[in-house]
Amino acid sequence: MNRPLTDAAPAPIPVRWDADRALTAMYGDHYRCLVRLAWLLVQDITTAEDVVQDSFAALHTTWRRRRYRDEALAYLRRSVVSRSRSLPRHRIVTERNASPSGPGIPGAELGALFPPEHPAVVGALRSLPARQREALVLRYYDDLPEEQVAGAMGVSKGAVRHHLARATAALQMIVEMDP
Amino acid sequence: MSARDGRDWPDPTRAAEARHDLDDVLRRALHAAVDSVEPAGDGLTRILHRLTTPSAMRQAALLVTEFAHLAQLIIIWLEPAFTGALRLGQRHRAGYRRAFPHQAARAPLRPARHWLRPALALASAAAIVVIAVVVLGPVRQIVTRTSLNASTGASTPAHAGAHSAGGGHEPSPTINTTSTVPARPGTTSAQAGRASHRPGTAPAPSPAVTPSGSPTAGPSQSPGPTPTPSKTKHGHHKPHPRKKKTPHPGKSHTAVRDQAARAPGSPPGLMVNLT
Numbered sequence: 001m002n003r004p005l006t007d008a009a010p011a012p013i014p015v016r017w018d019a020d021r022a023l024t025a026m027y028g029d030h031y032r033c034l035v036r037l038a039w040l041l042v043q044d045i046t047t048a049e050d051v052v053q054d055s056f057a058a059l060h061t062t063w064r065r066r067r068y069r070d071e072a073l074a075y076l077r078r079s080v081v082s083r084s085r086s087l088p089r090h091r092i093v094t095e096r097n098a099s100p101s102g103p104g105i106p107g108a109e110l111g112a113l114f115p116p117e118h119p120a121v122v123g124a125l126r127s128l129p130a131r132q133r134e135a136l137v138l139r140y141y142d143d144l145p146e147e148q149v150a151g152a153m154g155v156s157k158g159a160v161r162h163h164l165a166r167a168t169a170a171l172q173m174i175v176e177m178d179p
Numbered sequence: 180m181s182a183r184d185g186r187d188w189p190d191p192t193r194a195a196e197a198r199h200d201l202d203d204v205l206r207r208a209l210h211a212a213v214d215s216v217e218p219a220g221d222g223l224t225r226i227l228h229r230l231t232t233p234s235a236m237r238q239a240a241l242l243v244t245e246f247a248h249l250a251q252l253i254i255i256w257l258e259p260a261f262t263g264a265l266r267l268g269q270r271h272r273a274g275y276r277r278a279f280p281h282q283a284a285r286a287p288l289r290p291a292r293h294w295l296r297p298a299l300a301l302a303s304a305a306a307i308v309v310i311a312v313v314v315l316g317p318v319r320q321i322v323t324r325t326s327l328n329a330s331t332g333a334s335t336p337a338h339a340g341a342h343s344a345g346g347g348h349e350p351s352p353t354i355n356t357t358s359t360v361p362a363r364p365g366t367t368s369a370q371a372g373r374a375s376h377r378p379g380t381a382p383a384p385s386p387a388v389t390p391s392g393s394p395t396a397g398p399s400q401s402p403g404p405t406p407t408p409s410k411t412k413h414g415h416h417k418p419h420p421r422k423k424k425t426p427h428p429g430k431s432h433t434a435v436r437d438q439a440a441r442a443p444g445s446p447p448g449l450m451v452n453l454t
Contacts, residue, residue: 027223035222036213049218049225057229121208140202141209172201 019063023056026072031056033142034080040137041084043126051087055079077152081138085130124174132167135160 017025031052038048055076062075125133131153138149139160146164150157 023226024223027226031222032218035218036216039216040209040213045216045218048216049222052218053222053226053229056226060226060230121205122212125209136205137209140205141213143206168198168201168205171205 019060022063022072023060026059026076027056030073030076034076037077037137037141038080038084040125040141041081041130041134042087047087048084051080051083052076054083074148074151077138077142078154081134081152082154085134120174121171124171127174128167128170131155131159132163132170135163136167136171139164 034052034055035045035048038051039045042048042051058079059072059076125136128136134153135149138144138152139146144152146157146160150160153160155163
């Protein structure tokens, strides 16, 4: 089962750990969840892995400058969201117009096991703007409170509420229209 | 749903429930969507590889620097060779100018014309054909005359027999030409031949060759110049029973021609008819 990607879930990283050890520990605890989070944002497993690996590499590089090492997971999440957003626009557009049978998208047999609203929700998630999609994913996939969502997105709490409201309204409309 | 002032307002409890349901639906849908996403197992290795290898910009800078350094080294290594080649070329050019001062002083050659070679080849072929026609014609005539003189001068029995046969003669162009030209209007060469070789030059028919060798040939049949009619199957010659002495066809040709040459009033085409 997917473990929620919250700051309280993993054990705190000791201060005396070096970068390699902290990186290995963070990788074992959060790598899969971060890749899935990135996949919801970029809709491509390879790109998602690249984004998460770059984030881990950046964490390793800046490990010595990190004052509060408990914020490592927050830093990774913020890095993943920022790098996913800064991907080339043509790449995102291409993936958005691609067929739904991509490598990271479940096939027909897997889709049959999912709830009936799953394909419509994922399709609607693709059509949302980047900010709304980020807020929605961080809020409903990571189960983060609005404050942490705002911290990960680099926006205010009110902006997060605004994005969430518009995103849920669009999704509700799409799901209700889709039988 | 509460009716207040005659208007329907949404129940906050139901709205919260609906919102909660939507949140649950979204949560379950997102989790169900990412359940199939499994990252590769070599993520940590790739992260460490990214940490050990330089960035793309640094790699590009290193590549450019290495290529520049390599090009500089190659230039340094090949400098003696370049210098030697340049000196050799200069010497060659100076020697050529010394050897051929006029050609060296001349302007550079014009670019070769593409049509020149085919035109020269065609002209050469045409010249060869014309020369062959012009030269080989007299040579052919000379050879023909020589062969004609030789044939007229040496009268062998075989040659005479061929002439007497009327068709099996040598393919001399003069003879062929003359044999086809009629001597008089209304007469053909066959008639002329018959006229000249009346009994003796008639072709020997097959009855003359008798396998039995019996002398049953009629008096009209000439013994012929060919020895075949008199040859038996035993292989030895038999004298013809009624063999009369006929002049040799070759001799008759020569005699008739001499006679025609001697006769002043004879037509000039007589010799043609005879031959």
